[in-house]
Amino acid sequence: MPDGSPLSVKTCLVVDDSRVIRKVARRILEDLGFEIAEAADGMEALAWCRAAMPDAILLDWNMPVMGGLEFLRKLRAEPGGDAPVVVFCTVENDVAHIEEALEAGADEYIMKPFDGDIIESKFAEVGL
Template sequence: MKRGLVVDNSAVIRMVAGRILGMLRFQSEEVAGHAKALERCERSMPDVILVDAGRTRVETLDFLRTLRNMPGGKETKIIYCAMENDEMAIGRALRAGADDVLLKPFDRNSMQEKFEDVGLFA
């Protein structure tokens, strides 16, 4: 079974994303912050990470760069979850290591489409 990690400060978003991952047949784990996410990834890199654009975008960009340099970090798919379609912020996230962007609020269909776009369903 593929594994997904949800990194978001909002408990509601983590819960919703976790449920959707379950519907898509992913084992889900949810964490509130980047430090905890990096700890989890050090132990075992998930197949996909959904990361919130966050209140501090610089911290999120640093997280993306750090993650990509970890063992297995180049293979995992990273979906940057944003509240708004800010082209500059999205461009920075993609350059920092995100594979794609998912706008909030998202649902099962939009998440499944993104997963298909990045090759998680073969």
């Protein structure tokens, strides 16, 4: 599993229309050793992924322009789009939303509000 380089930095794209949420997530993920990129909606996130596919994506559900679910479906159809670990991070916490996210290709699910411990444990569960 290791790529031979113990210092390889994992990248995480934080996709949320809230600047505050992006800032909080950035701080937590940087503390976990991730290199962070940010996008305010799914369209911007897709452009990021086409330019440089991240290792992980922390994804909001409800966003303008292109929501999280639509972004996830488009991402998984992209070349290499099956590679990033996608963790949905949302206030939508009913079973139907969770099942829909997992069927669309999400790897894990976090409820808002979240903290560093929650993100760290979810990312560990998916092998990051």
